[in-house]
Amino acid sequence: MHFLKADKLFNGSHFLTENSVLVLNEQRQLVDIILENTIDPGKVEKLKGIITPGFINAHCHTELSHLKNKIPQKTGLPGFGKQIILQRFASHKQEIIEHIKEADKEMWQNGIVAVGDICNTPDSFEIKTESKLFYHSFIELLGLNPERANDAFNMGVLLFEQLKNMELAGSLAPHAPYSTSNELISKISAFNLQRNLPSSIHNQESEDETKFFNGVKNGFDDLFAFLQVEISWFKAPKTSSLNYYAAALSDQQTLLIHNTYTSKEDIEFVKNKNLYWCFCPNANLYIENKLPDLNLFATQKNKLCVGTDSLASNLQLDLISELNVLMPKFPDLKLEDLLSAITSNPAQALGIGAKFGGFILGKNAGLNLIDVNAAQFKFIKKIN
Ligand SMILES: [Zn+2]
Structure with missing residues (x-):
């Protein structure tokens, strides 16, 4: 003993x-x-x-680890997204795998024991089977056009089955409201609800997202043009994005990632939903150079989580460094509130409270x- x-x-x-x-x-x-x-x-x-x-990293993309120091800082989200698309597949598979391995090791050394990790590919699966860390992999789906909902969903289910065959934990997750239709979000929600699995979505990370849903000219117009995605059919609902897609979420717990432009009214609007608010302050500074106002979330203390996001938008995978950005800026947050955001709260959000947190x-x-x-x-x- x-x-x-x-x-x-x-x-x-x-x-x-x-x-x-x-x-x-x-x-x-x-x-x-x-x-x-x-x-x-x-x-x-x-x-x-x-x-x-042990700490829990509520939001990471280990498969983007090879993009460390490759994406310019403070360009805003549409510019950042464009660079990710241009660069993520430009590296050899072996290089991508090596960087995922290093990221896994770095998190372990920084006291992290469990991770909510976004996956668009199976690149990280093999490493996860050998890792000392526990991973919940969110298989991330995109498709703004409702006509694509079935195809995107079916592709996600295939990747999910691959994950299950390797005895790894995971679920499906929509990418973001500006890239995923409510039809697809509903299908994902039903899938996770049936299996009692958590979900995740990038929420209100940039002002462009708010503009997009209000029908105001915004940076996503350029991104969609670059991607040759035709969106003239999209009719802006003239509400906030969260207000628009909240009804498509089930009662399963869902991590909302970033929340930089979430308003008091948004928080009030979804107060009966089973939501966790995950903040990635270093990534917000890297991409948008703007932090969310955590004072707005004073009623949500046991729902606050913190994540590192990926090495494409962060220089380290270290939750203490994330808390150290928030602590001096939001003195109303108690030590317990900050430490709960990297222990018990993300454990509840990921459904792993019996083992971690x-x-x-x-x-x-x-x-x-x-x-x-x-x-x-x-x-x-x-x-x-
Ligand atoms: Zn992310």
């Missing part, structure tokens, strides 16, 4: 009473949490800092040692 304590113990949702001690067995599973005065103090290893459960008896959900000073966290080491 190994007895472990620190200045503070954060269990995924709150700090434990000061004299709590974690008890680990030889297999490094957590078997008990006891009070310090019930055992010989000489047996307890005392660490300086805060012990937390907390101090879970009988499991090894990972343990990290961090510290906090002057509105910045510091990652000290991975304990477990």
Whole structure:
């Protein structure tokens, strides 16, 4: 048995009473949490800092890892999307695979134990079967034209079956409201609902998205022209995008990614939906140079998640670095709120709360040692 304590113990949702001690067995599973005065103090290893459960990266695209430092910064989302399309398939498969492997290793070293990972291809599947991390792969589908809904859906199901055959966890997910029809979102929602699986969608990442749904000239017009996608049939609903597609979502939990341009009215409009708000601040700065206003989400504290997004729009896959962007800008967020956004909340969102995101008896959900000073966290080491 190994007895472990620190200045503070954060269990995924709150700090434990000061004299709590974690008890680990030889297999490094957590078997008990006891009070310090019930055992010989000489047996307890005392660490300086805060012990937390292993971190959960709610949003990543490991298959874009080879695009690190290749896409210009602060061009806005349509320009960024165009570069991704131009560059993502320009590399050899082996190079793509090598970079996914490195990304997997980097996340593990940074204390991450589970990931919600977007997939448009099977490139990452093999690595996931050998990884120390748990992955929930979101098979991402696109198709703005409702006539394409069946074809896009069927292609997604094929990739999903490939994933299942490799005994990997996953589900289907629409890419974004400006690239996925409500018909396709409904089909995806029904598929996931039937299997009790979570979903994900990029939501209100740019002002161009809001303009697109309001019928105002916007950057996606150029992107669609470049892609030779004919959209003259599209009739702007003149509402926010979230307002437009929310009805196509089922009651299954869904991660909304980015939310940079989400308004108070949007949050109110979807308050009865089973939604998690995932923020990727470093990617927002990289692409749009604008952060979402987390003060708007004050009523949603147990629904906040944080992700790294991909190395195409970030210089590292490190959740502590993401929290360190948010902490000084949003002082109303408590330490517990920030740490829950990389532990218990994403565990609930991904449906893996029985294994990850907390101090879970009988499991090894990972343990990290961090510290906090002057509105910045510091990652000290991975304990477990
Ligand atoms: Zn993304």
